[in-house]
Amino acid sequence: MPSTLTTTRGSVTVAGATRTFTSVGTTAPGDAKPLILVFHGSGQTGDKHRAFTGGVFDALAARGALVAYLDGYRGNWNDARRESHFPARKADIDDVGFVRAVITTLAADRRIDPGRVYAVGYSNGGQMVFRLAHEAPDLLAGATVIAATMPAPENFLAHQEPRAPLPVLLVHGTKDPIVSYQGGTMNWALRTVFKAGGLTWSATRTARYFAERNGITTEPTTIRLPKQRTADRTEVERTTYEANGVPSVVLYTIHGGGHTVPGPSSSAPMVVGRTSHQLDTADLITQFFDL
Template sequence: MMTVVRYLPLIAAFTVLQAGAATIVAETMQRPEGPRTYLLAQPASPAAGKLPLVILLHGHMGSANLTLGKGRIDDPAAAWLDVADREGLLVIAPDGARGSDNQRGWNDCRADAPSNPKTDDVGFIAALIDQAVAQHNADPSRVYLSGMSNGGGMVYRAATELGPRLAAVAVSNMLMPVKNLCAAPKRALPMLVAHGTEDKIVPYAGGEVGHSLLTGRGSNISAEESVKYWRDLAQLPPAPAVTQVPHRDAGDKTSLVRYVWGDDPKGVQVEFLKMEHAGHVQPSAAHRLPPLMLSILGKQNGDLEYADETWTFFKDKRVAP
């Protein structure tokens, strides 16, 4: 049975973090594998009625704190706090479980990533949705999932196993696995994929995931093949609408091209945000990674906030009847 523990203000273990006007509450959920932790961000002035819910999944070696800008670096995902206040969203950032390498991550579908945890992360995400609907007025028809890197791999798995509960999903800096533990998805979903052509961790052309510091992280198909997989599942026409995102900084050698299949923003669309010359990092103008990290991950584009791009893709979509 699922139990959620909310730490009260008089208890030392309770944490309320302020980021702008959004209130972030640290919570713990009891699961069969043990306690699981997450952060819940609530807008200061939520709109009347039920609230859209966005769940953000961090990458391998990440955390919920890092996702919402409370870690060692200014993560681009922290821009979701501004979106939450502006649009009246609930945002949940859960912590992954520790794998055999003692790093937090997710039990995605890569059969050749032995360091992944073995936890029931699909069940955990489903329980988070149930909890948000039951206690925080989340709209069950407006549940959205976005993940980065290993978190993006978990989004692919959730899109397969929780598809009927999700209105739309987004994946950045992760591609579909070569060796798949999971059944093939049978349900088309609105899908946004963002990937850098010079990603040093998850190669754009496919192949082994990793870096000199990472081993045993599996292998993926290419970016184009990953996008085509979901486009074919949705039976969308092969010709996309193509938009060059306006460039902000002449000194920024990266650029963004947006490809969209499907012309109905309320229907099943597939978007590919191709990050030319960018690496293993989400675009952001306001949240920039330090040079040392970029020397490992590759260049960061600054032409838009990835959170804004994702919410624009999500906002009109609802769970299919």
């Protein structure tokens, strides 16, 4: 009999505050599952991000993982960017503590394997994943960042734990109107709307940075992937950094793609750019992390 997906609301207490999340998983019995932590973008909640992406990450739950859509504080994450001025940063919300508490709670009843926790972040949520990779690498078995690039060192306040090699998957559109593929700083209007700013690196420099953190010094290989849907005006290029004995770093460049999450469907408005249907982000995550 096929397993069905169940959706459950959960909460944890961190620094005296109640923090919430939505978990999605199957009813199938078995060993402890890998955990996928999903971090939404600015102004969203976990549930809103789930709708915004067309539920693309639910496919990971259907394949046997537990997917947890976490809720930021008043729509944002304390992402450690110096030039972030939204409430989560101004109030110095303990989002790293929130992540630890969620993992501990879900591991307590053996629903998940704490050694197989993967963070997936979009936009401001991607910045939060960057923070986790530096401040709490012990929590993660891998990281996926979509539509976000590394802050320049002078714009990044996260303290850094000793480097731990980490497989990193990056996805970014060349026509992203909010977070430029080329890096740099947001214009005045975007800084005002999102209450964030400061210098960020390009997507390619971000990929090289994480490769070097893993000890990869060789040049990457880049290939243009065949189009899966001819009517889709985006095209995809994959750049892979790899070396023997260390985790890989892969950057998927979505030529013509916007500030969106690639997948079979999406509710993203056109104002944030084109959503690529050439890729399914859930498939990328499944293959890259061997879930």
